[in-house]
Amino acid sequence: MKEPLHLFKIGGAILEDPEALEETLGFFSNLPGRKLLVHGGGRRANQMSRQLSIEPNMHEGRRITDSATLEVVVMVYAGLENKKVVALLQALNCNAIGLSGADGNVILAEKRPVKAIDYGYVGDVKKVNTQSIHTLLEAGLAPVFCAITHNGQGQLLNTNADTIAAELAIALAGQYQASLYYCFEKPGVMTDIDDVHSVIRYLDPELYTAYREQGIIAEGMIPKLDNAFRALKAGVASVHIGDRKSLALGRATQLVWTTEFPE
């Protein structure tokens, strides 16, 4: 039987709410056994860009990462946010170690090819170096990943944090019984965004498709759920989506893989 591993992704909004961050990191630090954390970016990068007079360059809601913007996200994600999380975890007796994808060569990415749009220094994950991560986990360390990767040729890249969490879970599912938690500001995937009691407790691909078609699941939830289902399909033992309370109480959304009958 494989050893359990908890992979915990926290959204950017949590990073900017000191109380939510403290509670969430408290929950994470109490998880038993091997664990790792992935954190999103938060609004600090946007604020910092504005303060530095770097104009945000968006295309259909997605950020174009030019070289000035890349410097800002590296500073904020790998510097400010990552070290804040690590220092807070250390204060909770959780032996955290902060990583970008370049550190220990843990996540190799490639610059997204230029098609209709040049997204700039955005990286698509190519390879997760499970050996380095395994070494850290076995030493009792809790890796804390920011959403920065590299191409192995000296270039840092900006990568979506939900994707990083899914890719880590998929890569480590070979060695560990991997449970993936997406912790954000909502109690789960909801049928009514304004009703906290509308959390969908179990979601399978068929239901997901139906909810999408009805427009009940939309916008930012779609890439998150696409990543989540991809992880489940690829051998991740379980995927949960919710806030710190619903996850702690087991009332968050849990994804269920549809078992197809043999023909």
Added chain:
Amino acid sequence: MKEPLHLFKIGGAILEDPEALEETLGFFSNLPGRKLLVHGGGRRANQMSRQLSIEPNMHEGRRITDSATLEVVVMVYAGLENKKVVALLQALNCNAIGLSGADGNVILAEKRPVKAIDYGYVGDVKKVNTQSIHTLLEAGLAPVFCAITHNGQGQLLNTNADTIAAELAIALAGQYQASLYYCFEKPGVMTDIDDVHSVIRYLDPELYTAYREQGIIAEGMIPKLDNAFRALKAGVASVHIGDRKSLALGRATQLVWTTEFPE
């Protein structure tokens, strides 16, 4: 016999000169066996402070680190500079892993006590966690330290990079035959700052005292040499000060400990 360990400190000025940085990291990546790197801050933190309209607050040439300044140095040192160095080393096939003192709890510091001057969020090194560093080194990783530490209670602190290099060398000298290299923009400790041929090849405490009294060694070299001699006295096998070329050619300044005759 203890295994050799190379500890390589690079000054901030090198970080801002792409050619010097590439050559220096090339030299570091070719050092055989276990090794680690410590990098200084460079002028980017000052530039960034100015861009963010944070007034530098200096006292007798030393920076007062208020909370806004701490955020800037964490962003620049632990984010921008540290990840730049790590990504470049990865491109040179050196499996670097970037660390602040909070990561793996490697360097615990305490906020400098307020006496006549409150230096703010400046940390004096209290304890180096050699076990974590040993684990990384034995896994074939090359730790890359920035000059940020923590107090174990969630507070990050700004610490002098020369001091960090000396403290790491002293702490690791118990397990390793530690060689400490201070790599900066000068070929060594010089008797005439304008004459590259005036490098002092060997410097012992008696000569150091004499040069200080004559004003030949002054200003920024004094804290660097105080750190260097402290490391040598505490069991570090050798200490070298120079630029990448003089260090590579063995023509940098080497410190020599004065052996006192038994009474």
